[in-house]
């Protein structure tokens with residue numbers, strides 16, 4: 001099957017040029033001048049010609065932080081690999097990296113094999129896995145090496161959640177030392193969970209049980225402290241470090257300081273920290289429960305710092321931490337915010353939200369929009385140049401994006417398996433129009449043309465993003 005996408009502006013992390021994209025099978029074979037003989041003859045014989053006049057043609061999005069079909073929390077995550085990845089396709093994200101986690105009995109390879117089996121044949125977009133690690137013993141570094149060979153080249157650890165997912169500094173250091181040897185990346189949930197749990201307990205004892213106290217009791221100072229400690233541990237171990245879901249100006253300052261010292265320290269933020277704030281957690285009638293995630297939404301003034309970080313490359317990646325729970329599931333925490341399941345639904349809207357905040361509202365450049373949503377995660381997580389750009393030889397994962405298609409986000413029209421939208425009514429200027437997954441047209445306007453099983457497991461390389 002050959003396809004020519006003609007007349008559009010091809011936007012990568014570097015360029016924005018009028019060019020035609022030529023596809024043979026699953027691969028881009030050329031990005032060529034629209035008036036060239038090459039383009040005319042290819043389009044003349046192509047099986048399909050897509051007119052992208054007036055559109056941007058961008059590399060498929062990569063969401064490096066999702067939790068699909070996860071059961072580890074108080075309630076099960078509602079999006080399955082099937083529903084979540086179909087929503088992902090609608091939003092122009094053609095690759096996800098999901099978090100594999102362990103049950104109490106499992107070792108790292110068991111947890112990975114279980115996730116591989118669960119996702120097989122279910123996904124509508126390509127997918128890889130990170131592995132969550134909490135228990136660390138003498139066997140863990142060896143198992144880590146095995147996973148790196150299977151394409152799992154990043155490991156999430158938690159400085160939060162004592163007694164559950166938490167690892168102490170010694171355990172973290174041991175994994176970082178191994179990461180320094182095998183080239184993998186430690187991803188850190190950086191919040192001082194020991195201190196936070198004390199403060200949460202005190203709040204509930206006082207009767208401060210509403211959702212807003214989820215935000216108030218998780219101070220950004222304790223996020224910054226954890227980032228600082230994680231940087232120190234990684235510097236001693238000689239390993240790179242990637243902070244997941246960075247939410248505050250305080251934490252960003254620590255990342256900037258580390259990077260200014262030349263360390264391989266990177267960070268991701270999420271749309272919720274750029275578009276939502278502590279006031280959402282304080283909505284009346286328990287509606288604030290819809291906005292519970294960790295780290296929590298912060299006071300609005302943090303947002304401009306995060307946007308600046310994205311503009312200046314102090315923050316490299318925008319991922320969603322997609323982890324949806326419906327309104328009924330949120331009720332578990334009516335009398336105690338600590339029991340509200342933790343996570344927000346955003347996977348489908350990341351590309352459009354970030355276009356809106358970055359490009360339409362003039363905060364960050366068009367190229368940088370592509371970079372933080374696709375190219376940077378591809379390089380960070382060993383997918384580049386197969387994914388994350390439009391170049392001869394790269395996968396034909398492509399989004400035809402209409403920059404002038406005003407619409408509102410709503411639970412009425414979204415495809416995520418959750419009965420509300422955190423972004424209800426928010427006005428978007430640009431819209432995903434068509435999506436190709438390795439050369440297959442899977443989204444055409446409001447129509448889904450793919451099927452579950454189109455997505456394949458991607459065995460990732462180690463990061464190619466180090467300073």
Ligand code: DUC
Nearest residue numbers: 189294321323342343
């Ligand atoms: N961390 C995540 O990355 N996702 C959900 C909850 C959490 O604490």
Ligand code: ZN
Nearest residue numbers: 189244245294
């Ligand atoms: Zn986390």
Ligand code: ZN
Nearest residue numbers: 065067321323
């Ligand atoms: Zn997460």
